[in-house]
Amino acid sequence: MAKEEVDGMKYEEKYDAEDARVELEEEDDSPIEEVRITVPNTDDPTIPCNTFRMWFLGLLFAGIISFVNQFFYMRQTTITIGYAVVALLTLPIGHSMARVLPTTQYSLFGFKFTLNPGPFSIKEHVLIGTMTSVNTYTAYAVDIVVLQKVFYGDEKPFIAGLLLVWTTQILGFSMAGVLRKFLVRPAHMIWPSNLVTAALFRSLHHVEGSEDSSNRMGRMKYFLLVTLGSFIWYFFPGFIFPTVGMISWICWIKPDNIVLAQLTGSNGLGIGTIALDWSAINSYVLPMVTPWFAQVNVLIGFILVVYVMVPWAYYTNLWDSKNYPILSAELFLPDGTSYNKSEVLVNGVLDEAKYVAYGPLRMDSFFALTYGVGFAGLTATIVHVALYHGKEIVQRWKTSRLENEDIHSRLMKAYPEVPDWWYGILFVATLALTFVTCVVWDFMPWWAVFLALGIAMFFALPVGVVQAVTNQQPGLNIVTEYVIGYLKPGYPIANVTFKTYGYIVNTQALAFVQDLKLGHYLKIPPRIMFMAQLSSTIVCSTINLATAMWIVNTRPNVCTKEGYPFTCRSTNTFYAASIIWGAIAPARVFGSKDNALYGPTQWGFLFGALIPIPFWWLAKRFPNVRWLQLVHWPVLLAATSNMPPALPYFYTNGLLWGFVFAFLLRRYRYNWWARYNYLTSAALDTGVAISGLIIFFCISMPGASMPYWWGNPNSDIDYDNATIEEKNAASLDHCYHGSSNYYGEQK
Template sequence: MASTEILHESGKPVGDDGLLSEKEADSDSQHDHEELDNFDDDSPIDDVRVTIPNHDDPSIPCNTFRMWFLGLLFAAIIAFVNQFFNLRQTTISIGSSVVALLTLPLGHFMARVLPTRKYTILGWSFTLNPGPFSIKEHVLIGTMTSVNAGSAYAVDIVILQKLWYHDHKHFIAGLLLVWTTQVTGFAFAGALRRFLVRPAHMVWPANLVTASLFRSLHEHSDAAEDANRIPRMKYFAIVSLFSFVWYWLPGFMFPTIGVISWICWIDPSNIVLSQLTGSAGLGLGTIALDWSAINSYVQPMVTPWFAQVNILVGFVLVVFVMVPWAYYTDLWHSKNFPILSPALFKQDGSPYDKDRILDANRVFDRQKYLEYGPMRMDSFFALTYGVGFAALMATVVHVVLYHGKELVVRWRSAQHELKEDVHTRLMRAYPEVPNWWYGVLFAITISLTFVTCVVFKYMPWWAVILALAIAIFFVLPVGIVTAVTNQQPGLNIITEYVIGYIMPGYAIPNVTFKTYGYIVNVQALAFTSDLKLGHYMKIPPRIMFAAQVVSTLICSSVNLGTATWLITTRPYVCTQQGYPFTCRNTNTFYSASIIWGAIAPARVFGHTDGALYASVQWGFLFGALIPIPFWYLHKRFPHIRWLGLIHWPVLLTATSSMPPALPYFYANGIFVGFIFAYWIRRHHHRWWARYNYLTSAAMDCGLAISALAIFFCLQSWGGAFPHWWGNPQDELIDHCPLATAPLNPPPKQTGT
């Protein structure tokens, strides 16, 4: 992939978040329109000029049989693979970069073997082979996957209902729920085009990386540049083969080397040592040799080193300072619980039985709650909510302090920028998606949303309106921040909080409200981001619209079908006995449904019925205040460079995925990040620019193929590797089994 220093349109280097400092924004804002005048034949943004060509050939084919066949095929395959691994102990997510590399030779192969004969149906002429496989076809294939790369969020609601709440709704109910949450956001993109796609200043930096990848795969470099270097496709194949072969060791034959908690070997019977160093505890010194653990959350070969340093600082402060202090001082009776667990407990440390506080209609019963006792969680879980509150406020305050004036400039330019840049002018060659297409899509999806939520009793009609209102209200400001800074604030905490106070006691309506309020916003911006990629790569908007909507309907169906198959065929799925299908993400989702829905925030973080975690809400105030002194110091001492690199939103969101993520995922990921994102990039930049992203994609691809081969060829047929000391009888291997033990174990049950 091409590697360039990211510059502002003024030619000045920008920070890692893609914005100028406040002072530079002030001096630069008055020249916005003048810059456009100076770049009539190119983009006024330097990042875009060096990445995106300022010309286009409208005759290049893109709406082809090859595109639809490969795009839908691989989108469905990736949807299956990602959903399959989403329920496993360590998750794997295959992104569009892997699909781009895999489909390139297939596209060229189809261009060679498909017939060129023209067919006519009802007056419409077409051919299966319009010529060489084009970059526009390839971009459409990749974007079909990118918008569906993860599991559909609403699938967890279906799993939750069946496994935890014993509410077996018809498959159609779950399908409509998944479809509407995934597609409704697309309807908002029509209104966002004017503000987030067409203006030159709405850059969407991540799309420049994607565009660089596709251009590197299709544009030929000169022979001198490629001399004495391994071709990209050959390198990708070699690394993928290595990853495929290696994963057979930690994934099947020698699982004890997947994660090595070597410090615990000093005294495995010591609970404190196990809690601090065990892989299921805080993981101090734990070594991971399983790529799925290393790459799960940090993505060390892709995430910039600046961001990884902020993640490291936040990780250390929470995991190795705040949590041990809270746990070993017995804050909130922490010693009664494991040091790290997404589970919920009674005060004595015994598991919390949510059935004891729900009535026959699966609704919260206050009298039963008072008789049974309040819900408790471990200190790690509680603190991560407090840090999450702080991160939400810090994001707002940080953007206002550091980049407020520039964002106002961007907003005004998005509203009033009459002078079009070259890319907007080039896109005039293609018919725009009519507004009525978006209107019809919105009418259909909103109607199906009301039917889904009201008929199948997911939540009341007024909750649908409120959830969508939150998504719509935040979509433009969040979109502007994302388009300029490449950072996207999440709305999950806000939505849980709002419905938790308005409608306490109802778990499924709570998570449904959260999904519509949060994911509709996410999907709207995901589709808008892809529209911007199409804008850069000159993809006809109508074809992009059709490809994304069709692929999302298919992929969300595959997500739901895969999850339904797994939870109905795998014994003990989503429990420790069902390893490796322990559903860490879904277990955390379940705990959130109890905390925010069944019991509600007033009884957890408020002052009702013995709420214990009210102090966690101070995180809101902390997050609002903490960026201010660092902003002042940065303004007061601009020559101290490291002050400008402190990014509290990134720092505070470092632990937002724990649980379900485990600490050793982060520690090992950042170690790999130091090697590739810092050392190799700094000292061997040419290798990094050519092979870094290919290495990450190849490792992901080889591991995924290996894990699927192990499961479908062996494990699904009852095949198992012979037991030996490297593969003991207990499938859930942990060198420190006491890492999940509480210091004060609950009393033994003597009866029912």
């Protein structure tokens, strides 16, 4: 064991009261270092968690969060209230309820209970948080209901939409029964983001008195100070000085140089762009959570795609790239003007003659290449998991409950496991409702249900393994759109419905498994976790749909510019995807039909399937070559899967932050890293979340605004007649041509 690891373990034993109670042998702790320094290896099964306080606060805040997040999801400026805010708000309320609720014991149908079983516990708090976390983001299927009513003029009964939302959200839960033995119990399936959550809850419930004798700052004090600093600082990039969040300083040297602007502007490739905004730094890389080896893979994939492939494709004018911006998610005509989708649709269905007459669909080379890399990442995930984890998965399947387990698995034996038949009944019931929903209300054919769920199930384990180890989740949205686009072209609603059942069922399954792992770390009884998550999902998805329908039915011109502030930016993106993959279909984009150009990107499927094989063979052949063991092609290829809408400078700044914290501090300041790294990430998230709420609700919503100045430019100018100096001055990063095409035009 390395000296810094030994020092870190001694440090934790000296200064942590809960870790110092018992001196444990190494085999009585997790074999994973990050888990050892974050998660306690002790448990008290008598701590109450299935309490009135937990159910009341959990369902109350889950319902509130689902309403607020859905409400703002449909507005021009969106805001999402997440885990950290709920954890902070419910802590004082829980303690207050423990002081004021009666301790009288009641009896109901032979079941004895009390409203106040004692002090508010960390286990109650974790359950409250997880009831909201799985419902933080709005139910994906709500967009299908809104899409049909607003964009296609085909309104379904409310019960149809409700069943659609319920089934897409719940089907994934029923898959967790099989996945848990592979993704929860094994010690090396660490789920890195859970370590931040565990650090947050341990800090909120830490006994500071136990650290008074040390010369180290207590966790709670440190957490509050960093949260305060993050809260104060975010007022600058979030309101006072937005330019500080995207300092494209290289572009400022000569902002009228188009190529320089495209390469260095924040809306271009972002070379050298500095972000002093934690929400941008932490957006996609999660630098303080993602293991360093995974970040190195992300860095290599990012460089290959963004700094090698894209400039080559763009400046050699591949696919007429120079007519379009170097980075854009927009759709174009061959001359670079915006693609008017209404010109080729009749009653929401593609008119092939009009499509041929109007012109083929075009996109910039960055967008097209990232689709190809996404295709490669999908097949690489399957092959990588089969090669590197295949034997273990087969062995675990054969001996699922007999193998040796780490300390956390042994401690969890104190709690009854969720019976397999619970998951089985849930799956059968939800599957029946899925068939009724899709067939009766004509969302998609019955055979598509089997195929979509087959894709979700097939990829659940390989995607889960990648996410559990690297904190990166390869998405299935592309492959699901691709498959149904070829099988049933011209039907946009069937396309988005198929995508939702294939993609979101998979995502929900892994979200539930991730929460099961958090419960595994913090010793939450699995049956209570199951019931809490399922009940909160039913409540929250119902509120999501009701809120959306209330807005659609009461706001004029909703989801249009005239309906501001309810412009539904995300729903409009969803609508555009339904056109590309559903109405126009991939054969006309990635195939060879009607002058499609982007067929070569489909070679990504073959490339992704083959590229892990030689590296796996080399790693076996040369086991002492360390870097060969750390090459992870699914992560490397998925590095750019979120671009666009993600911007390159999000990645460069996140990876730089990761180099400092995940590599330098861990290697050279191990004691600090072991104690404060995950806590720092949670505190920065919390400060930004609270500051964002204050800015939105207390400043922007009442109508106040920051005066315009250089750091907060006024973008409301006449761009058609403005000079380049005026355009640069009006741009947030003062680099107007970052989003121009090669000829300096923005059509």
